[in-house]
Amino acid sequence: MALAKRTTDPALAALELPQGGAWASEARQAARARLAEMGLPGRRDEYWRYTDPTTLISTDPTPAKVGEADDIFAGTNALRLVFVDGVFDADASDGLDESGVEILQLADVTAKDIHWVKEFYGVLEAAGQVPVARPLAALNTATATQGAVIRATGKVSRPVHLIYLRRDETAEAVMHHVVRIEPGADLTLLESGAGAARLSTVMEVDVAEGAAFHHVRLQGRDHERRAATHCFARVAADARFKSFTLTLNGAMTRNETVLTLKGDGGVAHVAGAVVGDGDDFHQDDTVFVTHDAVGCESRQVFKKVLRNGATGVFQGKILVKPGAQKTDGYQISQSLLLDDDSRFLAKPELEIYADDVACSHGSTSGAIDDTALFYLRSRGVPERTATMLLTLAFLAESLAEIDDPALAEELRDRLEGWLARHH
Amino acid sequence: MLEIKGLKVKLEEEDKQILKGVDLTVETGKVHAIMGPNGSGKSTLSYVLSGRDGYEVTGGTATMDGVDLLALEPEERAAAGLFLAFQYPVEIPGVGNMTFLRTAVNAQRKARGEAELSAGDFLKVVRERAKALKIDADMLKRPVNVGFSGGEKKRNEILQMAMLEPRMCILDETDSGLDVDAMKLVADGVNALRAEGRSFLVITHYQRLLDHITPDVVHIMADGRIIRTGGPDLALEVEKNGYADILAETA
Numbered sequence: 303m304a305l306a307k308r309t310t311d312p313a314l315a316a317l318e319l320p321q322g323g324a325w326a327s328e329a330r331q332a333a334r335a336r337l338a339e340m341g342l343p344g345r346r347d348e349y350w351r352y353t354d355p356t357t358l359i360s361t362d363p364t365p366a367k368v369g370e371a372d373d374i375f376a377g378t379n380a381l382r383l384v385f386v387d388g389v390f391d392a393d394a395s396d397g398l399d400e401s402g403v404e405i406l407q408l409a410d411v412t413a414k415d416i417h418w419v420k421e422f423y424g425v426l427e428a429a430g431q432v433p434v435a436r437p438l439a440a441l442n443t444a445t446a447t448q449g450a451v452i453r454a455t456g457k458v459s460r461p462v463h464l465i466y467l468r469r470d471e472t473a474e475a476v477m478h479h480v481v482r483i484e485p486g487a488d489l490t491l492l493e494s495g496a497g498a499a500r501l502s503t504v505m506e507v508d509v510a511e512g513a514a515f516h517h518v519r520l521q522g523r524d525h526e527r528r529a530a531t532h533c534f535a536r537v538a539a540d541a542r543f544k545s546f547t548l549t550l551n552g553a554m555t556r557n558e559t560v561l562t563l564k565g566d567g568g569v570a571h572v573a574g575a576v577v578g579d580g581d582d583f584h585q586d587d588t589v590f591v592t593h594d595a596v597g598c599e600s601r602q603v604f605k606k607v608l609r610n611g612a613t614g615v616f617q618g619k620i621l622v623k624p625g626a627q628k629t630d631g632y633q634i635s636q637s638l639l640l641d642d643d644s645r646f647l648a649k650p651e652l653e654i655y656a657d658d659v660a661c662s663h664g665s666t667s668g669a670i671d672d673t674a675l676f677y678l679r680s681r682g683v684p685e686r687t688a689t690m691l692l693t694l695a696f697l698a699e700s701l702a703e704i705d706d707p708a709l710a711e712e713l714r715d716r717l718e719g720w721l722a723r724h725h
Numbered sequence: 726m727l728e729i730k731g732l733k734v735k736l737e738e739e740d741k742q743i744l745k746g747v748d749l750t751v752e753t754g755k756v757h758a759i760m761g762p763n764g765s766g767k768s769t770l771s772y773v774l775s776g777r778d779g780y781e782v783t784g785g786t787a788t789m790d791g792v793d794l795l796a797l798e799p800e801e802r803a804a805a806g807l808f809l810a811f812q813y814p815v816e817i818p819g820v821g822n823m824t825f826l827r828t829a830v831n832a833q834r835k836a837r838g839e840a841e842l843s844a845g846d847f848l849k850v851v852r853e854r855a856k857a858l859k860i861d862a863d864m865l866k867r868p869v870n871v872g873f874s875g876g877e878k879k880r881n882e883i884l885q886m887a888m889l890e891p892r893m894c895i896l897d898e899t900d901s902g903l904d905v906d907a908m909k910l911v912a913d914g915v916n917a918l919r920a921e922g923r924s925f926l927v928i929t930h931y932q933r934l935l936d937h938i939t940p941d942v943v944h945i946m947a948d949g950r951i952i953r954t955g956g957p958d959l960a961l962e963v964e965k966n967g968y969a970d971i972l973a974e975t976a
Contacts, residue, residue: 672778677815678825680775681885682803682833691828695819695868 363500388475402456466495539565581611808891876907912937
């Protein structure tokens, strides 16, 4: 049975919380109070019009067949943290001693009465609830017991890789990560794997002055899994935030990214490439970028290839606050529909309260260009190969948002493999 | 090499007959030119031969060395040795020119049962042939035809031709939009490819391209038919008197 919304405030207010130390109990109670006030999402909510939240909020997750484990980034020398059905597996993970970075488990941190992470846990999420409510994130903050707490203090020489494995067909995973990049530090974070039949992740990222955070994520393999992910990031002066996600499969994916440029000269890019096949594929990117400082740059680049009745959603906003002069904001969302049954629903928004800014946005939906296809075929390129080349070309602008060429190449290969199988 | 008999073609979407019975034979190693006023069906002929959608063949045949071209997919016609240099080369953002060339060359080799060229061998050949056409490394790296000038696009067509080594080359208004220097460069590229086993069909509105690429045979096309065939002198006649006299003769 689905939990009813709005009217069930008392039920949400009485939601049972995990045991924890003083700071954690306080943070969880505050999150629960936020949730009770917001209620669970419903189709009438402005930002849930294109995506039905029913399967994300039902009491029990719909069972999902476990796909083959993903070995993406296996060739990358990374520090691996493995979570199985949402629970940290120390034996399967690497040792967590690494120079320039402190890595802790949320379960250990929440047991303590005092911890530095209280400055961030639920704090960035709470700030991101205005002006648009994100109740699933508050629910995550209130109930999560698993996740990584990462603090980069220098240039971390290799990426940290969060690997989400699945074993159980009905498991629900709730993970909450906190990432703090200290001034001048630099970290690359990789995420991959289906995680659970139903996955909820929240990642709060605080990028301090002059620091850099790179995030590359693959959501692939498991066709039936459902996921709601949130990334809340605060970007300080002259700091750099870059996030890229490739979504290949999954029955339901809602990726929310909430970015705030808090210090002058900050840069924040968020990008996604999506390939979806079949009417049981629904993928939604919901992005909210706030410019709250002078001379910041933001880019949103989302490209979706959809076929056989697949649905893609993009809701993206750039908000430029008063005083955020010299803002450079860019947003593009495009879909390539390989047949008439697939759908792309886009809601691009700009809201600007400063007068010296450059903001642009665009959204398009189209089919493979017949003229280009004929041109390639007239040179002897078979139709299938030509279609694949043009599809990869369509996705190229989003893949270009990955800084590391080796990671970009690996994801491009994965895409090629997917396209070769789904033609 | 190329044999077209009574070819009749209409537009697929509307009831409009474009080719009304074209007869044309291009012998191996020869250069034929087709001239004609706008709307005579010259470009349609090139598209139908290369397999573009949107046309319906209502009669006649087109064969290359006895093989029915009209029954083949565009890529199969290419692999069989047919090449069309486009009047308006297509821009393909996101696909590198080099990737495009290598994919095309290797796809054709594969279709013919030949081994694919290694990246190193390919690079060597492409550099050498690009140099002859004054195509620099930057043009090879950029997306196909994106941001190319008119002349660069046409030179890029000839580079593709040089790399694919087709037996039957159709040049559709290759001189359009080119200044004299660019035209000379393109014509030199074409002339360098003239060979015993290779035939050309040069479609043009003006005689000037034929000053640089000397044809063996000239055809005049009007209203969907070849109405006159002659030697290189025929092109000069058109240049001097325009199409009006010839059209009046056959009317």
